Amino acid sequence: MMLSRRGLFVSQGPGLGRRLAHALALGLVLAPGLELGGPAFAQTPESAPATAAKKTAARPAKEDPRIEKLKTEALADVEQMRALTQQIVDSVFSFGELGYQEVETSRYLTGLLEKHGFTIQRGVAGMPTAWVARWGSGKPVIALGSDIDGIPQASQKPGVAYRDPIVAGAPGHGEGHNSGQAVNIVAAIAVKKLMERDKLPGTLILWPGVAEELVGGKAYLIRDGLFKDVDVCLFTHVGSNLNVSWGAASGTGLVSVEYNFEGQSAHSAGAPWRGRSALDAVELMDIGWNFRREHLRPQHRSHYVIRSGGDQPNVVPTNASVWYYFRETQYDRIKELWELGDTMANAAAAMSGTKLARTRVLGSAWPRHFNKVIAETVHTNIQRIGLPKWDDADQQMAKAVQRELKVEERGLAVELAKLGEPVKDEDNRGGGSDDIGDVSWVVPTVTLNYPSNIPNLPGHSWWDAIAMATPIAHKGAHAGAQTVALTLVDLLTKPAVLESAWTYFRDVQTKDLKYTPLIRSQDTPAIELNTEIMGKYRPEMQKFYYDPSRYKTYLEQLGITYPTIKPGATSAAPAAK
16 A cells, blocks of 8 residues: 555555545445556556556446435536526626736636635735635645636627627637636535535635736746645636547647847937847848748747837837747647747847847746546536537527628537547647646646537637627536536545546656646746736726626626627528537
8 A cells, every 4th residue: 555646545455445444434435447456556567558548447337326416416506506607707708807917807706706615815826816716625636727818809799799899999708718717616616515514525726727818827826836736627618519638639839938139229310320120130030930930840830929129210129029939739849949939039139230138938838638537537427417408599699600700600519529539749730729738747637618609710809709798608607517516526526536547647648758847947927918908998898897786697787689690691501400
């Protein structure tokens, strides 16, 4: 018998010892295939990565009657909190805050959690809007996370199937990050009630993904020790189906780097030969990168914006900066792109006679890898919950948006997605990044996607905000909360599931590759980002904050008829089957 680093006992031999005692203390019968000290944990010659993944899969078993009773009660409590789910979704939507500036959002969410008995730690990891909410004691420690930031210039009236901003030019929830905390909070409140009544051991931790659109927060939470004693992380993210995956995910990891150049000022017309333009260095770096990208892997993605380029044309720019995202599907390849960027920056400085003053990491994300055992557990609960029952108005809304986008009018999903499986690197065509990838390499993690948005949207756009304070978002978040609640019951009452998850994590996922942060020791969160934008638009946005004490929904407060579609717009596409 040995004690694992997570405080759960792994049996190696005939004695079941304390792990059996732990299970008996819960009054539980372990499911077949997850026996203490059974094949899921045995160290045999077959424990190579390929076979280990198979060994960690739990065989289907009839649910223990007590666990089933807990699940039924959890679902009933989530059902009773439908209105709270809707209020959280609508409130955070109305705040529409950008990364590092999620002030109203964090104040609202932490106040709600405190009201329900959670202890709050604010200003975590050097980020004023980051917080951790805790309740309970002992093992297992389960972390529930979801992002909270919005997208620039994505302000949009919900339920309106064409461009109609609430505040022109303002940010908004153009990825749907207003919905995930509703999923987690409602599920946690429901399960907390059961834990209190039945004296179930365990600790619930809720936390926000601050500045996810800048991939700027989670690596610092890891560095600050948030996940040091966590047994499993359940992450939730808006999607258009109710699904989960395991293994290497499609998409990329990245490092976000700002290059700052210094030159010499002079009169641009009177004595330009006496100046050295920092903007020239930025432009030379960008030109060099754009020529080089032809010779990079198809999986790679890279993009940049010029953050500063001088003060006015008749003064040779003394300072200029450019901000790059270097994306690849593997950690080593991300580092290679970063090194290539550094080489080009130094070469641009040499060509322009300027100085590369400093580089600053503004964000980072490891490629995502999700836990097989936890994903299978979540998927079983997804199959129980199923997709929401969309009504005609929901489908009409979705098809109207798809019609405006000139994509197939399929409406909302009516069939559950399958359990997602690992994506081979040669099949990964690149794409977006998420710093939940970092978390997935320090603790067994999955991302539950819940169906609060419309399929086939462009992403990071006001289009993606249209559904996010409508019945589509409310129903999708409710289904997500149901799934999380069921999964929490599983994790609290089946210690063998956690041990099996850690077997996969140790023997498969991290056997040959260990987490090394992309952020450097000198890097700190770029909490000044988006300050100017929010300072400009917040006063006007505050006029439209949702007031649930006066209005049942945000649609009602805004006086919006659901759905609002362009006059004369009709669908020629057949109904989804």
